[in-house]
Amino acid sequence: MATLLERVQRGDLLMFDGAMGTMLQANGLQAGECPELWNVTHPEVVRGIAEAYFAAGSDVVSTNTFGGNALKLREFGLEGRARELNAAGARLAKDAAGPERCVAASVGPTGQILEDEGGDATEAALYAVYVEQIAALAEGGADAVIVETMLSTLEAAQAVRAGKAAGLPVFATFTFARGARGFRTVMGASPARVAEEMADAGADAVGANCGGGIRDLLDVVREFRAAAPDLPLLIQPNAGLPELVGGITRYTETPADMAARVPDLLAAGATLLGGCCGTTPAHIAAIATVVKG
Numbered sequence: 001m002a003t004l005l006e007r008v009q010r011g012d013l014l015m016f017d018g019a020m021g022t023m024l025q026a027n028g029l030q031a032g033e034c035p036e037l038w039n040v041t042h043p044e045v046v047r048g049i050a051e052a053y054f055a056a057g058s059d060v061v062s063t064n065t066f067g068g069n070a071l072k073l074r075e076f077g078l079e080g081r082a083r084e085l086n087a088a089g090a091r092l093a094k095d096a097a098g099p100e101r102c103v104a105a106s107v108g109p110t111g112q113i114l115e116d117e118g119g120d121a122t123e124a125a126l127y128a129v130y131v132e133q134i135a136a137l138a139e140g141g142a143d144a145v146i147v148e149t150m151l152s153t154l155e156a157a158q159a160v161r162a163g164k165a166a167g168l169p170v171f172a173t174f175t176f177a178r179g180a181r182g183f184r185t186v187m188g189a190s191p192a193r194v195a196e197e198m199a200d201a202g203a204d205a206v207g208a209n210c211g212g213g214i215r216d217l218l219d220v221v222r223e224f225r226a227a228a229p230d231l232p233l234l235i236q237p238n239a240g241l242p243e244l245v246g247g248i249t250r251y252t253e254t255p256a257d258m259a260a261r262v263p264d265l266l267a268a269g270a271t272l273l274g275g276c277c278g279t280t281p282a283h284i285a286a287i288a289t290v291v292k293g
């Protein structure tokens, strides 16, 4: 059987999963709680979310470890438990995956700003933190790494290099906003620059997640494809732009709304599809029906 990396490289259409954070909130995670702690305090909830995505048609489900690097865990006084929380997160998703399907380790930003971007963090320090996190995710059985919701190419490159050093395929996705000069990350990188820098760092796929809804991300896909014709593209949109209704953040695109736009994303060159904030197993099931049909 082909490996996940072989399937990505030969252009298979693969279904990833939907949101983790908003699903945990729907299951009772409170503001100010550490989501990754739920890997040990509420393992049945975390495993249940992974199972629901696999049942909806996901080929690859990501771990509940987006904020699992020691620098983010420090905000909760949990930096000493990075290995435990990440390994537990990978094991829960692996349990749900069984032998046939895959688990991608979710790796997010550290929240630190690098010296070259006006902050005081060094590349070596961030690399070391990502090496620690990814080693624990690999120990728990992760098949690949998704470096996601990234804002800085310099920081993302440290995470990509750490994933490759662990011997895993690495996919890197960024959050873009539409501005006067086109789509840019918060740090000012265009999709073309992201593709170039991530390819240099060793990423096996690039793309976009979070930020806007599926319509915005279609334009981002076109920019990526024009700049990097051969790099596999992973696209995980939110269920539309968040709206604040009565003090509660809501995402308004329905599964059918998102599924209707999937043919355009595939035609533009995306082969790896999933969802971000506000998407549920119902959204993934609707998208998967189009992807696999």
Ligand SMILES: [Zn+2]
Pocket (backbone or CB within 6 Å): 209, 210, 211, 238, 276, 277
């Ligand atoms: Zn999101």
